[in-house]
Amino acid sequence: MEKVRRLRAMSSLCRQQAAYNSMNKWKLLAEAEYWDHLADLELSSHFRLCNAIASNEIEQPQAITNPE
Template sequence: MKLTSKAVPSARRQEPKRLPVKMIKSIMIYNCDDSRIKLKNMLGEKWEVKMEAARRFRAMALLCRQTAARQPERSWRLLAEAEYWEHLAAAALAQ
């Protein structure tokens, strides 16, 4: 059995396609005008963590108030706990 070698064309290195200048400017304008990104860069990740913590604290306060409406015999304790959760939410945002 005789092996024959065929010439394989060498792979040419292709230049990456360039975006039109108009498209590049529109992408830059979009990124520069994004106020959420500016705010995130200014405040960092801590801002999002604080907002998430405040959201969870307020959800707990809401749950306490709803439970107080359904259980009048424990309402005083549940309303005090709801006030505590609201205080934690305000403190989380104030830091």
């Protein structure tokens, strides 16, 4: 989750710079979108991994006993 925070911070910095740099505004906004996209990918990857781990915990096989 720390990586997502850093990627969002990079996006925020680009947006702040775009507000003060009209010559490179569109380039900086595009870069901010890129950082947001990377953060979204990282976040979805994290939750996919969490869900996979959680589903493995739920679906653990139970011991079968033979009543004889």
